[in-house]
Amino acid sequence: MNRKRGVGRSVTLVAVLGLAGAVTGVSVVAAEQSGEPVAQVQWGACPEDVPNDPPQLQCATVPVPLNYSDPDGTQIEITISRLASTNPEKRRGVLMLNPGGPGGTGLDQPTFLAAQGIPASVLDSYDLIGMDTRGVGHSTPVNCGFTAEQEYQANVPPYAVDEAAVAERAGVVKGVAEQCAANDHNGQLRHLTTANMARDLDRIRAALGEEKTNFLGYSYGSGLGAAYASMFPERSDRIVLDSNIGDTHLNEEGIRRYARGMEETFPDFAKWAAERNESYGLGSTPEEVRDTYFTIAEKLDETPAEGLDGGTFRFINFASLYNEKSYGQAAQTWQSLLNSTGTAPKGAQPAATSTPSPNDNALTVFLAVTCNDVEWPEDVQSYQRAVAEDREKYPLFGAATANIIPCAYWQEPLEPPVAINDEGPANILVVQNQRDPVTPLSGGESINEKLGERSRLVSVDGSGHGAYVLGKNPCALNTTTNYLVDGTMPERDVTCEAAPASG
Numbered sequence: 001m002n003r004k005r006g007v008g009r010s011v012t013l014v015a016v017l018g019l020a021g022a023v024t025g026v027s028v029v030a031a032e033q034s035g036e037p038v039a040q041v042q043w044g045a046c047p048e049d050v051p052n053d054p055p056q057l058q059c060a061t062v063p064v065p066l067n068y069s070d071p072d073g074t075q076i077e078i079t080i081s082r083l084a085s086t087n088p089e090k091r092r093g094v095l096m097l098n099p100g101g102p103g104g105t106g107l108d109q110p111t112f113l114a115a116q117g118i119p120a121s122v123l124d125s126y127d128l129i130g131m132d133t134r135g136v137g138h139s140t141p142v143n144c145g146f147t148a149e150q151e152y153q154a155n156v157p158p159y160a161v162d163e164a165a166v167a168e169r170a171g172v173v174k175g176v177a178e179q180c181a182a183n184d185h186n187g188q189l190r191h192l193t194t195a196n197m198a199r200d201l202d203r204i205r206a207a208l209g210e211e212k213t214n215f216l217g218y219s220y221g222s223g224l225g226a227a228y229a230s231m232f233p234e235r236s237d238r239i240v241l242d243s244n245i246g247d248t249h250l251n252e253e254g255i256r257r258y259a260r261g262m263e264e265t266f267p268d269f270a271k272w273a274a275e276r277n278e279s280y281g282l283g284s285t286p287e288e289v290r291d292t293y294f295t296i297a298e299k300l301d302e303t304p305a306e307g308l309d310g311g312t313f314r315f316i317n318f319a320s321l322y323n324e325k326s327y328g329q330a331a332q333t334w335q336s337l338l339n340s341t342g343t344a345p346k347g348a349q350p351a352a353t354s355t356p357s358p359n360d361n362a363l364t365v366f367l368a369v370t371c372n373d374v375e376w377p378e379d380v381q382s383y384q385r386a387v388a389e390d391r392e393k394y395p396l397f398g399a400a401t402a403n404i405i406p407c408a409y410w411q412e413p414l415e416p417p418v419a420i421n422d423e424g425p426a427n428i429l430v431v432q433n434q435r436d437p438v439t440p441l442s443g444g445e446s447i448n449e450k451l452g453e454r455s456r457l458v459s460v461d462g463s464g465h466g467a468y469v470l471g472k473n474p475c476a477l478n479t480t481t482n483y484l485v486d487g488t489m490p491e492r493d494v495t496c497e498a499a500p501a502s503g
Contacts (some may be wrong), residue, residue: 007167021157038182041207046081047138052105057081057111057130064134064203066191073340078200080131083110087124093237095126095214095484096201098133098221100243102194102250103155103365105137106130118469119477121485126214133224134200135192140465142188145179146357153357154177155366156258156318157403160391161301163384168379170404177409180367190411192368194249195418199229202235210238214484218466219243219439220250221279226420226428226447229454233424238484242431242468246443247349247450248418249373254443257388258318258401259394261440265321266290266396268435268463272327273334279332281338293317293396296337305340311400313337318397321437322465333434374417378408429474429483429490430455435463448493456490460497 004405044060044269046052059081066074085091097109105350110128132139146152151172180189201224205213214237217225222241229236245254270286274283283289301310308316320330357363379381383404428451432444441459448457460467460476467473468480482488 062207063199068199076140081107083128090124092125094129096129098217100219100221102220102369103362117470119481125485133197141361142364143360145183146360148355148357159314159400160232160387160403173406174409177406189368193372198231201228216239216240223248227418229366230421239428243439244443244447246446250370251374256402258438259398261437262397263394265435265437280335330391371407372413376407420450426454428455431458431467433460433462433467457493460496
């Protein structure tokens with residue numbers, strides 16, 4: 001029953017290197033099947049490719065069932081990291097972290113957030129626990145065998161200029177689904193789901209000897225946190241969901257929502273560029289900057305230049321809206337394209353090589369989790385209709401995010417997606433920028449509504465992906481820190497005013 005009243009990082013691909021398996025000499029005995037907390041983790045050195053200079057992190061592995069319906073069957077290993085509290089008097093437990101994805105490596109997330117300025121009071125209160133979720137990086141990694149040369153390069157589909165482009169893409173993604181199935185030699189891909197990742201979190205909690213766990217998740221991590229709090233409400237303590245996907249899983253609607261996010265966030269870039277027109281020459285008003293975007297994109301649709309076609313140009317600009325620090329580089333790219341006289345042949349064939357993609361693992365995990373969580377439509381015409389609709393509704397990027405992806409040809413899910421549970425402790429803080437290119441405000445409002453009286457929404461008048469610590473709004477920082485450290489949950493939803501310009 002719903003009783004709501006009133007109201008890293010990025011998900012773009014991150015290359016993961018050195019997927020060589022578990023950490024030598026670092027192990028843990030499985031937690032008791034009873035679920036009672038048993039502290040048995042043995043901490044040691046982290047893998048060499050995990051940023052850790054000077055050394056602050058410790059790492060360990062936790063065995064979990066590949067298939068939770070067969071808990072005594074095949075076990076896989078989850079590699080976790082710890083940035084330990086150095087203040088025993090103030091330590092209150094563990095704070096598990098997830099940077100998003102699905103497919104993002106998170107072993108360095110504790111030190112990353114520390115470097116970004118997470119308050120010392122939070123570092124005193126918790127051991128920060130990072131991890132590579134199942135299938136990622138050092139946690140029994142999976143790979144579809146993607147190469148740098150093939151046509152599948154990103155988890156966001158390319159912009160479809162017409163119905164024929166959707167039909168052509170359908171052939172590409174059908175081949176991708178078949179490729180992933182052919183490379184799934186041990187049947188692991190089917191068991192990469194948000195539900196299983198939430199079950200893994202609970203195994204980690206037990207192995208760490210904690211009766212409850214706290215959680216901070218960004219982007220897709222918001223869905224994982226919502227799933228954990230729904231599946232294990234009495235074992236969840238203080239939960240923060242930042243930059244929300246709107247549910248416990250991504251589906252067609254969720255990915256199409258990226259286009260809405262770009263429409264809502266692009267005006268911030270357009271205003272920024274217009275104020276700097278004398279330097280970049282992209283337009284003296286936000287409206288002129290928007291017109292320039294379409295001029296460049298449509299020109300590149302016809303004749304690629306500077307190594308970019310129209311679809312890639314649109315994707316780069318979508319990604320540039322994640323953080324205002326990217327605006328200058330984006331404007332520089334636009335300026336170069338406007339002044340470019342060089343061209344590249346459209347549809348140029350790649351060299352006949354098979355260089356492994358550095359994003360193979362990240363691409364694979366994103367697909368496996370996204371496709372396994374919920375069944376996707378297979379009818380190509382339904383995607384053609386969606387592309388046509390979103391091209392009109394969200395002209396900046398809608399014809400990309402509504403395009404067909406490999407999930408249309410994936411095997412059927414083994415179980416339904418995790419249902420939101422609004423019966424449980426009121427312990428979930430939903431933090432959300434009002435202008436976010438990939439997880440727009442509507443996602444935060446949606447999950448807050450679904451959680452009923454269990455949650456409060458902190459709506460931030462800000463732009464970009466990631467509000468707590470990653471953003472610059474003092475109200476968002478203070479409200480979230482007060483909750484994590486003191487347990488102070490707002491009595492009602494909060495709207496944070498825009499932060500003063502920092503100059």
